[in-house]
Amino acid sequence: MNFVLFRLAVRNVLKQKRRTFFNVLALGINTAMIILLLGILRGSYWLMIERTIDLRTGHIQVHAEGYEAEKRRLPLDIAIHDASRLARRIEELPEVKAASPRIRAAATLSNGRYRAPVLVMAVEPDAEAQVGVIQNSVVEGEWLDSLQSGIIVGKKAVDLLDARLGESLLLYGRTSQEANNLIDVPVRGVFSTGFSEMDRMVVFVPLQFGWEFFDMPGEATEIVIRLNRTLGASKVVSRVKDILAKSTDQKLHVASWQYFAKDVVEGAKADLIFYAILFVILVSLAVFGITNTMTVSVFERVPEIGALRALGMERQSVHRMLLLEGFVLGLGGIVAGSILGGLLAWWMNTKGISISTEALEQVAIPMGDKFLAASRFVDWIIGGGLAMISALIGVLWPARRAARVPVTAALARGVR
């Protein structure tokens, strides 16, 4: 590699201020767009994941061995013993924000006239408030209190059962031993999430109530864990397993959210293909732009190149020189793009775009109303890399054409 060639390339680039300006601008904006795009894609992916974690899976779940296989019938006889104590032990881990033991059971809610099949979630009010999001959707009344009997019911169910805050409903269910049970329970709060199934079918009661009602004192069908950070959840799984192994002899199954949200993960994978194609289109646009301007540039520099050839430069060197010019342009594009991308990313990461619709006012959807990007340093590497690749590919053909310029071309039009 010839340093002289390199210096020549740099000088050429700097000399053609106008063209360089446009090329660097084009490359820079393309790079910035790619950086922004990556941040947005990651942001929307995380949004989906966080939402799934909030509403469905939590970060990590613990079950008694064998529960997963039977989960469809909502078994109460495959349970974790001493669940509260184990939850507290799990909370000792620094990565864990809270661990909520729950009983998940099928039951019937009745107002004496109509009966509704429901899913009962018996939870520790405080732990659940830190693990789940349902307490943010309570629109009437209050969240659970472990010292008081009470049930939190969805808005749709409340309307259909004609129930009112403070009034009692009948809860019928079968205990873990299949015995029948029936009890009055006052409506303590009403929630509304906008998901009609949830608002109709799910009810919340205190865990202690669940122990008594389902005749399974101290037990839980699951322990749901919320971590301080979503990243690295699968690594925390082994630490949870360790703590559990030290605390109890029970055979327990521990898994992270990816296990329970397979459909979301698969859906994201399918989306990747979509985005890959989008990238190809973007990069094509960038490459084309560069090729275009560089070709024009070569065309106009024909006399100049002819002169260089006349002075003794070989074809190969001309070729290399053009390539180096592309390289320099690429560098310029990376710098410009990184700065511009940085500004755009900063804005999208912090301010974002707000999603507001009229429908949201009637409903307390337990998720954010802002669309934020989530940029990472690797985005700049990818953006920069693509900028360089675009620049180099862009000059490939012009470089070849330039190399073919004959010596005599210098004479054809005169050097300017």
Added chain:
Amino acid sequence: MIFKIAFRNSIKAWRRTLAVVGAVAVSVFLLEIGAGYMDGFRQKIYTEAVRENGHLRLVAKGYADKLDLLPLTPNMQISDSLLEFLGSFPEVEAVRPAIRFGLLANSASDVSLEMLGLGISPSVSRRMYQRLANAVVEGDFLNGPDQVVIGTEAARLLKVSVGERLILLSSDVNSGFSAVEPQIAGIFRSLNAEEDAQFLLCDLGTAQRLLNLPNRVTEITIELAHREQTENYLEKLRPHLPAYIEPRTWRQDQASLIYLLKLSDVAMAVLAAIVLVVAALGMINTFLMSVLERLPEFGTLRAIGMGRTQLVSIVVLQGFFSGVIGTVIGLIAGIPVVLYYQAHPINYGEAMESFKGVDSQIGMAFEPTTALWVLALGLVIAVGASLYPAIYASRKRPVEILRSLA
């Protein structure tokens, strides 16, 4: 006069004109493809979200207020005349009477599984559940009477495969227990784990026999050409709907759906903006450069006395010509590609094992409004990107221009 000059100039410097036209054409081509691609993606999201459940859902009055998840009463009687009437409007794509019910599936291996069933006529089922019909891994989708289709997880749990018979046990409309034994026509693979394990599709006749609902259904969903036509269509229907039927639009049924659609709209808009900026930049670049390179020419023209306005006009006109031609060429090349992929979406599931059976299609969608926007953009850029430097150039005194180029 100016036109003639502009026109002749373009032809004379045909290489440059060609370069500009070519640049515009390629940018517009890629932009149209990118837009068609994203329109296709957005349409798919909307399709799956709204179309599947129907733009309009007709149920018997009181059905939506039942506390049971899948009540069989109140239900509706369907007659040919009612169905014909519902479908008699031009915006209607499909009328889909169906029965939703809960059931216990029981296989010869003595495994029982609680499932959610939908009884629907096979001809309409493929349309309604295109997503699943595209994801059949074994056998075929519903294509005749006395058939069911289930997901891979359900098939695994029940230990059954295509061709075997499956007993469906349910509580019929009179609260007695009832059972039928249709044949498994096919198995689909759904990305949604719940659906893959619990959703069962059978032909309407089988459901009606099982539940003792001859000529009756629990719902009629109607698919329209476009979701925005829903309210209008409903207004046309309302005066003629029998009193026992209650219509519900897709907007009414799911607030959360609206949120999700808004979210995807925002995401798509941002992506579209990005592609647009990149494409526009390429075109602006082209025009700017082409004008600025002709500065010496302008200098000469001004020197021989051409007025400023005249100069600007000629430049802009030339830009406009190139822009129009380039944009049109780009669209002529791009639109057929979009239309082709709209009709023949690529199925990457066949290429990649891990995606096998999933609804793994990449298609495009041609939306005339999008194409018009692209056309407008091309022209605006052509004019704008020629105008600005032209004005800049025209402001300079001829002498300055010539001197700066020496």
Added chain:
Amino acid sequence: MRTVFSSLIILFLVHANLAVGAKDPVAQSLLERMDNALFPQTYEMTMSMITHKPGLDDLNYLYEIVGQGEDRSLMTVTEPARERGKKILLSGENLWLYVPDVSRPIRLTRKQSFMGTTFSNEDVMNSTMADDYDAEIQSREMRGHEVYFRAILTAKRPDVAYARLEVGLDSTSCIPDTIVYYGLSGKALKRLTLSELRELAGRMRPAHMKMEDFIQEGAYTEVEILRLKERGELPESLFDPTQLGK
């Protein structure tokens, strides 16, 4: 003779009343006799069942039933016509449903709830009180010449369907006329009222039973025994699920 016998029983029961604790041998024996009073060990009967839910039409069924011992019975639907030929076989922990035209019967276990309701009636019809409950006499009163007891039955194990029963029964015949079923938390779930004593299979038994549901006001099921006959041995094949289609 009867009067002496009755008085002796009263004496025993008076003593029994003073005893604290659930295990009361006399009360227990009462339970056993109650079990036997309702149905013979092995029997054949014709039964009508009417289910009434407010706001809905009544469901009217007619069954032919054969039963053996504590945990085996076969019910065949004879009315209404569209349900004719359907069968329910109870055998141990399993319930088999048979529908004509379907190639095999469908097995449900206790743990499976078929729409959540299958076993709730079966709980009640299963009359093995003595095994599942400890009895204690709570009160007694005279009704004419007969002594009438109220007994509290407490479940022996947590897996018994109803944690507590309150039974009102006549001391001589040991036929209950009321049974109230309580859930674990102490709230009444159902009430069974037995009436219309008639000579059935050689003894006076209640021919009419009404079960009221407290979860849904106004919902009840009425059962009428139209014919009851004690049987000797019943062929095994009757309770063989593979033979249901024949």
